[in-house]
Amino acid sequence: MAGRNIRTKFGSGEGNMGSMLAMAFMALGAGVSDSPAQAAISPQERAGLVQSYRIPSGPLPSALNSFAELNGLQVLYDSAVTSRLRTIGLDGDFSVREGLDRLLRGTGLSWRFSARGDTVSILLAQNDRGTMNDAASGATALPTIDVGAETKQRQDAHAGPQGPGDRYTGYRPASSAPMTLKTDTPLMQTPISVQSVTRQTMDDKQAITIRDALISNVSGVTLTPNFFDNVVNVRGFLAPTYRNGLMEQRYRHLDTTNLQSIDVLKGPAAMLFGRMEPGGIVNMVVKRPLETPYYSVEQQLGSYGLTRTTVDATGPVTTDKSILYRFNGEFFRTDSYRDLVNDRNVFLAPTITLHPIEQFRMNIDFEYDNRIWVDDYPIYPAVGGGPANIPRSRYLSPAFITARMPNNMDKKRIAYDWTYDVLPGWSVTNRLSYSNTGTQTENGFPLALNEATGLMNLFLTYNPGGTDKNFSTNLDVKGKFSTGPLEHSILVGFDYFNFFAPLYGGASIFAGAVDIYNPNYWRSVNLNAAQQYNMTGQKWTGVYGQDMISFWDDKVHVLLGGRYDWAETSANRDKTSAALANATYQTSYDSGFSPRVGLLFQPLPWLSLYGNFTQSLGANQLDTQGRTLAPQRGEQYEGGLKAELLDKRLLLTIAYFDITKTNVPVTDPANAANRLLIGKARSQGVEIDLTGQIDDNWSVIANYTHDDVRTVVGTATDPNTAYARQLAVAGSILPGSPRNYGNLWIKYDADDAFKGLSLGAGVSASSDQLGDTANSFVLPSYALLNGMIAYTTKIEDFTVTAQLNVKNITDTVYYPSASGRSTIMTGPPRTFLGSLRVEF
Incomplete structure (x- = not known):
């Protein structure tokens, strides 16, 4: 007897917490027989029936639908909860009871038979599970099903991934x-x-x-x-x-x-x-094509001549939806609060998805990016114990080159990823990316500031054109199986990465001095005076594997993993002829093991306590002569908790971490041109993140960080030498590392008469931070106020959203980071950004 698929959702209901959160929405399957023989089957007998299953791992709703059809059952659940959950699937002979337990393992959900034994309700695991009837089970009866309300609620609340686009x-x-x-x-x-x-x-x-x-x-x-x-x-x-x-x-x-x-x-x-x-x-996770057609055009206008036009279009190419497309494009142009700085970008990104069979899905991405900009490396000096008293708009790069000859980047990228479900619970994924990036750049570097005269020496590097090639790929095999009471989720993989910047000629020359109080931008320099030839590259091959072992009714999860890398790093720079550059190209060969161990205990479905230990093989550094040094190594101990609050609308994460990094290059006190791998840095602190919805109207993003980032082993020298040569010494705080910082953003989405109106406001605050490795000056603390107002309405078949954001409402002067006495980042003043978006 053919059945119907009906999307449904609960009303609010009354009763205890379990009844209010109990979930139901769909009657599925091959239909439910009305024969007296079937109706007479008790829930206990129905739960013990055994048959063969081959339900692949994947989204939980699809698996429940298949299970219902195979057993002639109705399965009731709330898609607002189950839509984001996945299951390990079923492969083999199971009773109905065993099958339901396995499908719901790790989801925080449980099940319950109706009195007739022909309906299964999916509910939160903390509810009592009965097999006779609602009264006997100790759980309140399911509230009335409101067919179609689930879709309407999501569209109204603009919450959940099923929203337009x-x-x-x-x-x-x-x-x-x-x-x-x-x-x-x-x-x-x-x-x-x-x-x-x-x-x-x-x-x-x-x-x-x-x-x-x-x-x-x-x-x-x-x-x-x-x-x-x-x-x-x-x-x-x-x-x-x-x-x-x-x-x-x-x-x-x-x-x-x-x-x-x-x-x-x-x-x-x-x-x-x-x-x-x-x-x-x-x-960065790229947008994927959708089966439902969606189109969006947005125009943004902002302070300093900013204009940005973006387009997003997606939908099926074929009627069976086995081929989907998506196209995102951008045209962007802006000037800056910084003198002489501007930026222009054209970005095109089409994507194709191929889904010929249920077990296979492939995405193919193309990207083209062409950018022209005047470099704005943060050359801004410290005087005495703090930032210089000059306008934050002041541009101190050698503008006679950087402004007259803007930088250019032309990037082309193609990538794909595909996944094939080999068996239920087992899949293979392959990813590949290749990009070709041509650049022409002119960059200014600060050398030293004479604080008495205000004159700062500048250095200029000029690259008339070079093309970088970037190739990376990986292969992952995932699977799930059991060994007695232990459930295993394994991952084994391989990856390969290769980056190469071929030999190119350029210039690296002294560009004179600039008066930071009265700069003269327009001077000339001979770019052919100091030709240099540079070539760099790196590649690595890695193999890795991990096993997530779950047991004790899915409350304990142990993560065991490790990786081994074979790496090559090659470089040469500052050579005065192409022949010499090729002759002195040097390669360093390194290898290493990176383990990871983790433990998580989930005493309640909404609460998890975890800890982990992990080590890493870092990248190679270069010394002042362009030679490669041994790779850095990292190590971390971490512990914390995760909690899903307010019916899983809010996610809270609290983490304590202790990270050390070794093999940090430090300057040899006996030879300023030499670097020694004796350095060690440590980052130790606490993080708190709270994100999500408080209720249907209020949303929040809140976070706080306390982090002590400092040099543990550095260059042994006296304070005067450390100050003059900007050397890191033991105990010094790393630059740009505030001890305390945090953010709060709250948004209100109105309803009733003001439905469509959204208001948002937030504050970002940071404590003082030290600006250089010698800890010779301080960036003061600051707090920024930001705001947003938006209104969304329907005009015929179009959804139109008008929005205005204001950043740094109080026009606070602040310095968000620094890396030395001549490289301080300045914070933008008050800025406005408005947009008009049309969706259909």
């Missing part, structure tokens, strides 16, 4: 593990700290760059002065940037146009991702 995602990350972890283990069962910036967070704050999206939305993330303007620190150390799990060697000008979320994996991530700094990684 996957735009209305809410603030908290999904309960399922992010792609960054490469496993299907739910976030609450993973003994690692991971934070995500969702698409809605980026939209509400109009975050254009990766830095905009990360700063203030994730604990432990701070700015750092760097030519690669999307680099941030995580837990005090530089964080490498990945896209869909593959490394992006060039970090310049990465924006949020085609991103669905940004994950920050805290602590040494070398076990999964190779060589890197021990603070963590940033992984």
